[in-house]
Amino acid sequence: xxxxxxxxxxxHVQEGDSTNFTCSFPSSNFYALHWYRWETAKSPEALxxxxxxxxxxxxxxxxxxxxxxxxxxxxxxxxxxxEDSATYLCASRQCSGNTGKLIFGQGTTLQVKP
Amino acid sequence: xxxxxxxxxxxxxKRGQNVTFRCDPISEHNRLYWYRQTLGQGPExxxxxxxxxxxxxxxxxSDRFSAERPKGSFSTLEIQRTEQGDSAMxxxxxxxxGRGGTNEKLFFGSGTQLSVx
Numbered sequence: 055x056x057x058x059x060x061x062x063x064x065x066h067v068q069e070g071d072s073t074n075f076t077c078s079f080p081s082s083n084f085y086a087l088h089w090y091r092w093e094t095a096k097s098p099e100a101l102x103x104x105x106x107x108x109x110x111x112x113x114x115x116x117x118x119x120x121x122x123x124x125x126x127x128x129x130x131x132x133x134x135x136x137e138d139s140a141t142y143l144c145a146s147r148q149c150s151g152n153t154g155k156l157i158f159g160q161g162t163t164l165q166v167k168p
Numbered sequence: 169x170x171x172x173x174x175x176x177x178x179x180x181x182k183r184g185q186n187v188t189f190r191c192d193p194i195s196e197h198n199r200l201y202w203y204r205q206t207l208g209q210g211p212e213x214x215x216x217x218x219x220x221x222x223x224x225x226x227x228x229x230s231d232r233f234s235a236e237r238p239k240g241s242f243s244t245l246e247i248q249r250t251e252q253g254d255s256a257m258x259x260x261x262x263x264x265x266g267r268g269g270t271n272e273k274l275f276f277g278s279g280t281q282l283s284v285x
Contacts, residue, residue, distance in 0.1 A: 058210075086272075088273065090274075090276075096278070097171075097259075097275075097276040097277060098211075098261075098274075098276045099276075100273040100275070103271045103272070103273050143210055143211070145210075145211075156213065158211045159210050160208065160210045161210050
């Protein structure tokens with residue numbers, strides 16, 4: 055059974071603060087790590103799909119790193135804005151058996167106060 | 169391309185009734201996934217299809233749950249004899265999977281919120 059864990063569960067920051075979240079996942083048979091942003095009343099939206107150990111990806115003020123050997127990924131938001139308020143989900147895909155199943159963590163809910 | 173659409177958006181039913189949800193994926197996408205999400209939890213995998221073939225179904229699902237994807241286009245998820253514990257958001261997602269498709273990402277619908285009274 056796969057366990058994808060995210061921390062913290064929730065986070066409240068002031069506008070302009072930089073913040074980061076952690077996602078831990080099983081390092082064995084790693085295939086891919088996904089990050090999604092889920093804003094209230096909208097659908098989850100893909101931020102990054104990462105596959106290589108040491109990979110770093112960036113999208114505007116948001117970036118992510120990946121360590122497949124130790125089984126963790128960090129998501130960073132630089133200079134948080136109120137529009138960054140959302141739940142951030144990470145999900146892991148293993149390569150044992152079929153590779154279709156994407157297992158999600160419980161999410162980190164970010165609230166950015168103006 | 170209007171994205172992934174799900175119908176209905178909300179469903180209220182009485183315990184013991186059967187319900188069916190529909191998902192229309194992005195037209196060229198060959199994979200379709202169903203997830204269930206309850207408050208404070210991340211999406212929980214239910215099942216997925218590649219074209220019309222159901223490739224995996226969660227062992228957590230009871231036999232009351234069934235999903236189909238005839239002709240590899242839209243999909244339906246049916247829950248028979250609903251229970252209060254089935255109350256959740258049911259999410260559908262689709263993706264384009266190809267050989268060596270390690271960068272496949274999911275596109276989600278808005279979900280169907282089920283309330284079982």
